[in-house]
Amino acid sequence: MKIGQADERALLEGMVDIQRDEINAILEDLDDEEARRKLVPSLTTPLALVKHAIFVEKVWFHARVAGVPRKEIRLPDTVDESFMLDPEDTVESVRAAHRAACERSREVAAGHELDDAFDWHGNPVSLRFIYAHMIQELARHAGHGDILVEQIRAGR
Template sequence: MTFEVADERVVLESMLDRQRDEVAALLDDLSEDEARERLVPSLTTVLGLVAHATFVERVWFHHRVAGVPRAALGLPDTVEESFVLAEGDTIASVRDAYLAACERSREIAAEHDLDETFPWHHGPVSLRYVHAHLVAELARHAGHGDILVEQLRARRD
């Protein structure tokens, strides 16, 4: 059975994993310099997008769903700070952190029902909402990254 005709949970998890794969793949075939290059006025870089996606996984699944305090996860206070790279960050280290965060998110989600709710500053949200929110957010960021990668690769030609 393919996920396109599977039950709701399999569909949500499969769509989310597709977007996770797209985000991780943004770093394929880029140099360290290209991955850090700013092509827009904001802090957005390809490497920064993947670092931000790690933040998103940790905020939604590790903090909200699993209930781990933000400070214990080492999460920055603002979304903007999640794009800031440390000097020692590399493609390998950022990708590894992202993949590890995704794996932990899968483990956390597996322990809960889709209808279970979790606190959010706008009110309680279900695990179903968390999955759908991450599909949308990661798809948006993967699209941003695709454009940046296209620009970086065009400079090579």
């Protein structure tokens, strides 16, 4: 079935997966130096965007939906820290970690209904809300990545 003719769940899952693919694709055709290149004053680099997307997957699906404590999955304490790169982070390692985080998120979500509720800072949110939030968050960051990669490629 095509995504445009899918039921609500398949549509939401499909749209999140499209954005996950767009995030992972930020690093296509970049070497490690290019992926770490800082073009804006913030911590945002192509590699950092994908690393942040791993954090987002883990916060929403692994911690919030699956109920695994943040410390157990080694989540940074702040959003800014989720953009920080370790010396061993490479295009290959971050892309693989992102794919693994997305796969785990799919497994976690598959065990829940769209109306199941999860705590978000003392308020209940549905899996439906989480999917919608992920679509907008990942799309925004994919757009950031597109701009950074365009600048990097233009400078080659």
